[in-house]
Amino acid sequence: MAVLGGLGLAGAGAVVGLGLYNVSAQVGHLPGVSWVLHTTFRNSVRLRAPSMEDAPDLSDSDLIALGAGHYATACAMCHGTPATPRSAxxxxxxxxxxxxAEAVEHWQPNELHWIVENGVKMTGMPAWPATGRGDEVWAVVAWLLAVQQNRAPVPPVDxxxxxxxxxxxESPGGPVPxxxxxxxxxxxxQLELYRTGSRPSGIMAQAASVVPRESFADLAAELGAKAADVAPDLPLTGExxxxxxxxxxxVPACLSCHGDDRSKGPRLAGQPSPYLATQLRLWRDGTYTHDRLMVAAARDLSDADIEALSRYFGAQGE
Ligand code: HEC
Ligand code: HEC
Ligand code: HEC
Structure with missing residues (x-):
């Protein structure tokens, strides 16, 4: 046994040490290997796919549009789109x-979520470029389901x-500010925080990585507030x-930092409520750590507080 074991190890050592295994992608896998890998892949995904309890409404057109925007620069280069074929x-x-269209066949929504969040080792299928952001992955799943139903929008990739x-x-809503x-x-x-991953978001990390860093200031000037802040009319009563x-x-008073004077914190009044609720949960639950004061401010918020605050700030400008 020991001799056989020794021979086996020596053989494996020779394959690795002498370069006997052909890594050429022109040759493909040895017979049977593809089947083993695929069956392992399928069963591994089935075992680990998350429950659908946390899933948002996947037929929401805002969510599908967001997924489409991400897909265009993050996935189309490998899988093509319903309108464009894959490159040679x-x-x-x-x-x-x-x-x-083939990739989405035979998978359930929660299985697609697992694949897009985790990627598939040794295949080239990448993981989501931020951890702890399964919430964002649902937007891509929503778009993939629209592909299954032949009604997926395909945005330009310029x-x-x-x-x-x-x-x-352009049309903020749902999770888009x-x-x-x-x-x-x-x-x-924020673009810089997204680019470096200090503010984890797979969608914005992708967007900030496909434009030149030198253009951040110009983009911000073009897209940001044009006039000095007009104080928003916030209601005076209510929870x-x-x-x-x-x-x-x-819990400190939010308006002491997020009031008229934007020098301390960004304006919140007018942001979509679902966006604010998601962001507040990310601060409270420790996914976001890029601002010490905000971590302290959100630490003790209850789910009910988050609901109330998101509705309060989000009700503005709608
Ligand atoms: C594929 C859709 C998509 C594209 C393209 C995109 N964004 Fe975003 N953006 C989002 C989403 C979703 C968020 C919320 C991310 C999060 O959870 O932090 C966001 C967040 C932001 C924020 C944070 C706002 C705040 O209130 O803190 C800024 C700033 C921003 N985007 C700027 C840009 C700029 C500039 C570009 C172009 C280079 C861009 N985005 C392209 C979807 C997109
Ligand atoms: C660098 C190329 C590449 C990129 C980029 C890429 N993928 Fe993949 N993807 C693959 C490969 C290769 C597989 C095949 C894995 C296998 O069959 O073992 C795969 C598999 C998949 C599957 C499972 C299909 C199946 O049944 O095998 C889905 C769904 C998928 N990708 C969606 C996406 C989405 C959505 C994105 C963007 C967020 C993306 N992929 C980005 C290469 C890529
Ligand atoms: C001591 C000052 C301070 C207090 C108090 C504070 N914040 Fe903040 N908040 C900030 C700063 C600064 C940022 C921006 C951090 C960064 O650079 O990303 C921020 C960011 C945020 C964001 C993300 C903004 C966006 O557009 O994505 C939300 C949401 C938020 N705060 C909500 C609240 C709420 C709700 C409260 C009250 C419970 C609160 N904050 C209290 C300073 C504060």
Missing amino acids: TAQAMVPEPPAI TSGADYCRTCH RLDILAPAYIAA GAELASRGTRK
Whole structure:
């Protein structure tokens, strides 16, 4: 046994050490290997796919449009789109990335979520470029389901200039924020945080990585608030109003930093409520750590506080 074991190890050592295994992608896998890998892949995904309990409404057109925007620069280069075929080079990969209409067949929404969030080791299928952001992945799943139903929008992929940013930010809603109420300096600073991953978002990390860094300031100036801030008319009463203006023993008053003077924190009034609720949960739950004061401000918020504050700030300008 020991001799056989020794021979086996020596054989494996020779394959690795002498380069006997052919890594050429022109040769493909040995017979049977593809089957083993694919069956492992399929069963591994089935075992680990998340429950659908946290899934948003996947037929929401805002969500589908957001997924489409991300897909255009993050996935189309390998899987093509319903309107454009895969390049010859993408088709020469081993394993070959399936055309998107084929890729979405035979998978349930939660399985697609797992694949897009985790990627598939040793295949070229990448993981989501931010951790702890399964919430964002649903937008891509929503678009993939629209592909299954033959009704997926295909946005342009021109990444030059502010029109690229407008493919998502033109009609803010759901998880997409408004930029026109934000100070250009704040926008530029956020792009840098997204680019480096300090503010984890797979969607914005992708967007900030496909435009030149030198263009951040110009993009911010073009997309940000044009006039000096006009103080938003926030309601004076109601649950959210009380918490935002006075705070509690544990939660500081939001308006002490997010009020008229934007030098301390960005303007919140007018952002979509679902966007604010998502962001507040990311701060509270520790996914976001890029601002010490905000971490402290959000730490003790309850789900009900988050609901009330998001409705209060989000009700503006709608
Ligand atoms: C660099 C190329 C590449 C990129 C970029 C890429 N993929 Fe993939 N993807 C692959 C490959 C290769 C596979 C095949 C894995 C296999 O069959 O073992 C795959 C598999 C998949 C599958 C499973 C299909 C199946 O049944 O095998 C889905 C769904 C998918 N990709 C969606 C996406 C989405 C959505 C994106 C963008 C967020 C994306 N991919 C980005 C290469 C890529
Ligand atoms: C594919 C859609 C998409 C594209 C393209 C896109 N964004 Fe975004 N953007 C989002 C989403 C979604 C968020 C929320 C991300 C998060 O959870 O932090 C966001 C957040 C932001 C924020 C943070 C706002 C705040 O209130 O803190 C800024 C700034 C921003 N985007 C600027 C840009 C700029 C500039 C471009 C163009 C280079 C761009 N975005 C392109 C979808 C997009
Ligand atoms: C001590 C000052 C301070 C207090 C108090 C504060 N914030 Fe913030 N907040 C900030 C700063 C600064 C940022 C921007 C951090 C950065 O650079 O990304 C921020 C960011 C945010 C964001 C993300 C903005 C966006 O557009 O994505 C939200 C949402 C937010 N705060 C909500 C709140 C709420 C709700 C409260 C009250 C419970 C609150 N903040 C209290 C300073 C504060």
